[in-house]
Amino acid sequence: MTKPARIVLLNGVGSVGKSSIARALQTITRDTFLHVQMDVFLEMLPEGKLNDPDGFAFETQLENGKPSVVIRTGPTGERLMRGMRRAIAAMAQQGNNLIVDDVLLGDAAADYAGVLAGFEVFRIGVSAPLDVLETRESQRGDRLIGLARWQYDRVHQGIAYDLELDAGAATPMDCAKRIKDRFSL
Secondary structure, X not given: OOOOOEEEEEEOOOOOOHHHHHXXXXXXXXXXXXXXXXXXXXXXXXXXXXXXXXXXXXXEEEEOOEEEEEEEEOHHHHHHHHHHHHHHHHHHHOOOEEEEEEOOOOOHHHHHHHHOOXXXXXXXXXXXXXXXXXXXXXXXXXXXXXXXXXXHOOOOOOOOOOEEEEOOOOOHHHHHHHHHHHHOO
């Protein structure tokens, strides 16, 4: 008999440290947890669909004199994200414990609630001050400058969490230990 899967769902703005927290958590849990990254699914898109109205379109606007990158999701992008959530459920159905690293916008949280019903899901909000996020975003070199600013007020809207973490004031390992201890992982 396969033990029911447990799912740690990390939600937060890009560059907040979700992937670093996930990797740290993998090293300290009793059981094996697979790390599922939204970015890996985005990389499945054909070249050009990551800045295309059919996939995901990005438009830089100024907000208080600073760039803010608006994300518009087209039909292919919507199918990709719905498919990712269902692939996560399929992995969990096979007994795989998962740490999911995502940026929940729009109806994503509600869709997750539906497809992950029946699994033990720990919803974790990961945040940091906007200035910290913008510094990290610019230092990474692989992000559009302004994504964090646009996502900042949107990513946690209407979501009830089991745990909230401030990744601006704590290390990834500190955050991972809080998750492990809180949920006895």
